[in-house]
Amino acid sequence: MTKHLLWLACLMPFFAPAQSTTTLVTRYEKTKxxxxxxxxxxxxxxxQLDRQYEQARLIEVGKTDIGKPLHLFLIAADKNFRSTPQRVTLLINNGIHPGEPEGIDATMMWVRDMLKTGKLPKQVxxxxVPVYNVDGCLNRGVSRINQNGPIEYGFRGNSRNFDLNRDFIKNDTENARSWQRMFQELKPHVMIDNHTSNGADYQHILTYFATQxxxxxxxxSGYMSQSFQPELDKALTARRFEPVPYVNNFSNTPESGIAGFNDMPRYSSGYAALFNCFSFVVELHMLKDYPSRVDGTRAFMEESLKLIERDATKIVANKQQAxxxxxxxxxxxxxxxxxxxxTDSIPFAGFRADYKPSDVSGLKRLYYDRSAPFRKQIAYWNYFVPDVQVKRPNAYLIPQGWTAIIERLERNGVRLQRLRKDSTLTVNAYYVTDVKSPARPYEGHFLHTGVQVRTETLTIQAYAGDVLVPTNQVSNRYIVETLEPQGTDSFFAWNFFDSILDQKEHFSAYVxxxxxxxxxxxxxxxxxxxxxxxxxxxxxxESAGAQLEFIYRYSPYYERTHTRYPVYRLE
Incomplete structure (x- = not known):
């Protein structure tokens, strides 16, 4: 759906307003x-909420792999459903992993009560997104053995078995493509992505990590980490949901310390950060009862919205300047x-971890003793530094044949220019000198790491229709992190340019x-x-073949495009 069609849909209700409202009750509530x-x-x-309330709209924003539409539900106190520069847009994402359904149920009840009471945010x-992974939600059953309820739920993978929370850069799925178009039209300031945790046992019901x-x-970053989060944590603690950072620990037990999560652009929060949208990935503890997890998720959304409404002017100004x-x-x-x-030191409420003989193997196994709770300070490593940095060029040049790359840039709001005539250009070109690839695929790709490059200044022939990507735009982080081959989640890392690694011509040794x-x-x-x-x-x-290959690489017969990365820098 194009931008104009989407917002036209926003302005026009899908359903005729009802004459009177009725009280809606969720399956969650009916089954206690x-x-x-x-x-x-x-x-x-x-x-039904769309029918009952003029301040609400349910629209379809695109397709999913399973053929069902991706929906977006909007609430605006002034009935203006457009995203505007003067107010904050808060995006809440539910069901990216439908086996973690707290957000789905909590949000349904939250928005019903909000609309019923008329207590709607004025500045937000x-x-x-009611359910992002529609495919997985339809694949209902039991699969999360580590999770305490509900009775049935959806599945993590979508209908093509992709984890959508690894697809925000590579865009293998229709779900991701629809979601990105929606995101770029909304341009949210804040995002909350609702999940359930895995891992260790501890006392905390609610954990989360913020954008790194x-x-x-x-x-x-300063507002999020120094103002918003401390006040949010205080409010959640007052509601008996004392939060702790997502328990991403280096050993079996969290007492050894918690590591901050490196939310790369493949993840929802890492992707949003490319556009100065700060995010929270909420992870309710898997072993707590389901009602507690739903209540905790709702509390997180409610307290976040209060702060966003209060600080709307500041949040808008910060994003505009950034x-x-x-x-x-x-x-x-x-x-x-x-x-x-x-490192920082944070309070942590855990259970004593110990080992005992396994009833299955007879060998040592880990268990947590809930009769031995403790509370103490633990280490929290949440500082990150650049590993690879690059200087921004004036523009990138992409030959028009790389349509998959160009389509992704366009979908993400990147401003492009087409060459109007054939041109000879002087560019800086990368040659890939080393790359490491796994033996088995990850999310449908053999994700490259350890990429090493050398740079040459070349004169190349460009053609009418080739694409220039100027780097004087707000999408610069997305542009650079996807087009620079050494980027952790670059398009090169995700195998979109693997054909350049194949040598097409060679020699017969005897000739x-x-x-x-x-x-x-x-x-x-x-x-x-x-x-x-x-x-x-x-x-x-001692190798005649290796010596011939060495000479061949220096000869005029060796193909100059072998390992040459076909996204060129114009300095």
């Missing part, structure tokens, strides 16, 4: 917290690493022997390079 709503019940619920456009603070613009700063930011980090030299000998005779410098290589590498010196 034992069951979660089915997909059909969720969508019907929001359709509330945008809710060191990756955000200082204005957005967006503007991105247009001229000179360098960008494309890979990050944890700074273990810096090239005479050519190579002639090349050596005419090129003393090449003779010297070969001699130095033989002296330094015994295996090379």
């Amino acid at each position: 917290g034992r069951e979660t709503a089915t997909y059909a019940e969720v969508i019907d619920w929001y359709k 456009l509330l945008a809710i 603070k060191d990756k955000l613009h200082p204005l957005v 967006d503007q700063a991105l247009t001229t930011q000179p360098t960008f980090a494309v890979s990050w690493k944890s700074d273990r030299s810096r 090239f022997e005479d050519v190579a000998a002639d090349l050596l005779k005419k090129d003393p410098k090449l003779q010297q390079l070969l001699a130095e290589k033989k002296a330094a590498d015994k295996a090379f010196a």
Whole structure:
């Protein structure tokens, strides 16, 4: 759906308003917290709210892999369902993992009560994805053995078995493509993504992680980490949901310390951060009873909305200034690493961990003793530093044949320019000199790591229709982190350019022997390079094939596009 069609849909109700309101009751409430709503019940619920309240709209924003539409539910006190620069847009994402359904049920009841009482935020456009992974929600059953209820729920993977919370850059799914178009039209300031945790046992019901603070613009990061989060944590504690950072620990038990989560752009919060939207991934503890988890999720959303409404002017101003700063930011980090030299100390309420013989294997097994609770300070490593940084070029050039890349840039609101005529351009080009790839695929890709490059200045032929990507725009972080091959979640890392790693032409040794000998005779410098290589590498010196390959790489016959990354930098 195009931008104009989407917002036209926003302005026009899908359903005729009802003459009177009726009290809606969720499956969760009917079963006293034992069951979660089915997909059909969720969508019907929001359709009924759309009918009953003029301040609510349910719209379809695109397709999903299973053929069902992706829905968005909007609440606006002034009935203006457009995202505007003057107010905050809060995006709430539910059901990215439908086996973790707290957000689905909590949000249904929360918005019903909000609309019924008329206590709607005046400075916030509330945008809710009722169920993102529609496919997984329809695949209802039991699969999370570590989870305490509800009775049935959806499945983590979508209909093509993709984890949608790894698809925000590569966009393999229709779900992700629809969600991105929606995100770019909403341009949210804040996002809440609702989940259930895995891992250790402890007393806390509610855990969460925020967008990695060191990756955000200082204005957005400073407000989020120094103002918003402390007040949110205080409010949640007062409601008996004392939060703790998502328990991402280095050993079996969290007493050893918790590591901040490196939310790369493949994840919802990492993707949102590329556009100066700060996020919270809420993780209710899997072993707590389901009603407590639903209540905790609702409390998080309610207390967040209060702060967002109160600080709306500041949140809007921070994002506007951060967006503007991105247009001229000179360098960008494309890979990050944890700074273990810096640590904070946080209070943690856990259970004593111990070991006993396994009834299955007879060997040592871990267990948590709930009769031995404790409370103490533990280490929290939540500082990250750039691992790889690059200087922003004036623009990138992408040959028009790389349509998958161009489509992704367009979907993410990147401003592009097409060359109007064939042109000869001087560019800086990367050659990939080393790359590591796994033996098994991850989310349908053989994700590259350890990418090393060298740079050459070249004169290339560009053609009418090739794409220039100027880097004087608010999408700069997305542009740089996806187009620089050393980026952790770059398009190169996700295998979109793997064809450049294949050599298309080669030689027959018995033919090239005479050519190579002639090349050596005419090129003393090449003779010297070969001699130095033989002296330094015994295996090379004993391999005729390796020496022919060495000469071939320096010959005019070697294809200059082999390992040349076809996204060029214009400095």
